[in-house]
Amino acid sequence: MEKTAVVLFTRDLRVHDHPALAAACEHADRVVPLFVLDDAILGGRNAAPNRAAFLARALADLREQLRQRGGNLVLRRGDVVEETMAVVAETGATALVCSADVSGYAQRREQRLADGCAGRGVRFRAHPGVTVVPPGALAPAGGDHYRVFTPYWRAWDAVEWRDQHAAPPTIPGAGGALDRIGRLPAVTDLSDGDSSPDLPDGGETAGRAVLEAAVRRAGDGEPDLDDLAGDRTSRLSPYLHFGCVSPLEVANRLAGCAPEQVRQLAWRDFHHQVTAAVPSVAAKDYRRRDVEWRDDADALRAWQEGRTGVPIVDAGMRQLLREGWMHNRARLVTASFLTKNLRVDWRAGAAHFFRWLVDGDVANNAGNWQWVAGTGNDTRPNRVLNPLRQAKRFDPDGAYVRRYVPELRDVEGAAVHTPWTLPDDRRRGLDYPDPLVDL
Incomplete structure (x- = not known):
């Protein structure tokens, strides 16, 4: 039996089917659950207010789940490896466990943790679970x-x-092993940006x-x-x-x-x-493709704001801004429009999605964008999703467009997808832009 094991939570904020937590509870006398607020993720180009809001709720729920089982969630802020190794030292832990992750940043973090543990004679293991x-x-x-x-x-x-793991019925408590548990962060502690108004509730519950x-x-x-x-x-x-x-x-x-x-x-x-x-897939083409991307800041901004003049595209982009989420079909349509119709670099679109999506994920976001752009895995480079055909097939009566593009809510039926075909006097009264490109 280990005397004390630290469980470092990262992208695994739950107690059900958590292999690292289950292993610690089985093999240690004391378990110290830990989460480190990482400024390298929370700030700078990675800042994402929607995910910060979701994270704050998820951490509160995780602490409650652990407390119900006799444990608690220790919170720290700073460099993840430095803060984790400090908790390991303070508790006299003989084991550190976490869930293995895939991004280049996560892989470097796990290697630093492994090196830090090796230098202190602490057992380290990254378990599956992501x-x-x-x-x-x-x-x-x-x-x-x-x-x-x-x-x-x-x-x-x-x-x-x-095998799937049940939630541990009890968390062997660390008692007085730590002088400071750490307070739960407020959303404003994690981000000073504006979040979307209609976000889902975060947390395991x-x-x-x-x-x-x-x-x-x-x-x-x-x-x-x-x-x-x-x-x-x-x-x-x-x-x-x-x-x-x-x-x-x-x-x-x-x-x-x-x-x-x-x-x-x-x-x-x-x-x-x-x-x-291939961690570089997050920012570099997986497959080289001879394409000259257009540097068009105005077109990119119109796409980001849902003002392209193509209703199905604008509906998807406005759903993203309102909810921090977008229907998967709309993600495909909006990404195809940016890369194939506007011919803007997929990285610009991926960065915007990553800024707003609550589910913004390095692997999925880059993988899906590269698939659409024709630079990724298992892709058809010349495939173009015609937004009008997509609209007529997957939103035939226009209900999705009317939900997110209020300027068009009074346009009946499928005509909502082609407002530029309406009579001039009707079209001028819509306060809706003409399409950026011919379709």
């Missing part, structure tokens, strides 16, 4: 990761998943309620996930990003009733295993 199947567990012959989704999906679907709702809906028959106005997607992505729900538990719960949603989890794992093997 994905269903750990990155690196599946690899083609002669390679370190899959580059095409279909063979990855076949391997992913066939492999035996790890809210995430498990969203999961239960998704399972109930799937029990009535798998919904049409591409129906923009119907909004039948699970809305689990923010909780998956922060680890408020376990991706393995989600996969297990949906496996028998929602196969398409399980396949989406495989796509998530696919992007994570690519990023684990």
Whole structure:
């Protein structure tokens, strides 16, 4: 038995199916759960007020979950490795555990933790838990990761998943091992930027309620996930990003009733295993493509603000600003419009998404943007999603557009998708711009 184990929480803010926490509770006399507010993530170009607001709620919920089981959440702020090793020293811990992650930053952080522990004679282990199947567990012959989704999906679907862990009934308390526990941060402690007005509640309690709702809906028959106005997607992505729900538990719960949603989890794992093997994919083309991006600040700003004059695009972009979330079909349409119609560099679009999305995830965000732009994995470089065809197929009566573009709420039926075809006097009264480009 270890005397004291520190559990470093990062992107795994839950007690259910948390392999690192479960291992610590099984093998240690005392468990010290720890979260370090990392200014390298919270500030600068990584600043994301929506995720900061969600994080504040998630940390409060995690502390409550731990307290209900006899533990507590220690909070620190600063360099994650330095603060963690200070807690290890203060508690006399003989073990440090965390969940393995895939970004270049996370991999460097884990290596620094491993080095710090090795120098102090402390056992260190990074457990699975951020994905269903750990990155690196599946690899083609002669390679370190899959580059095409279909063979990855076949391997992913066939492999035996790890056992799911129950939430520990008790957390062996650290007692007086620490003089300072640390107060929960307010949103203003984490970000001074404005957040979206209609954000989801953060935390494991809210995430498990969203999961239960998704399972109930799937029990009535798998919904049409591409129906923009119907909004039948699970809305689990923010909780998956922060680890408020376990991706393995989600996969297990949906496996028998929602196969398409399980396949989406495989796509998530696919992007994570690519990023684990090639961390530079977050900012550099995975595949070189001879394309000259346009430097058009006005067009980019119009796209960001939902003023392109293409209603289906503007609806998606305004949903993002209002909710910190966007329907997956709308993400594809808006990304295609920026990169294929406006010919603006995918990195500019990815940065805007990363700024606003509550589920903003290095692996998924870059992977999906590169897939649309034609520079990523398993992509068709010349594929263009025509926004008008997409609108007529996935928002046929225009309800999604009218929900997010109030200037067009009085335009009836499918005409809402092509307001430039309305009579001149009607069009002038809409206070809505003409399209930036011909479609």
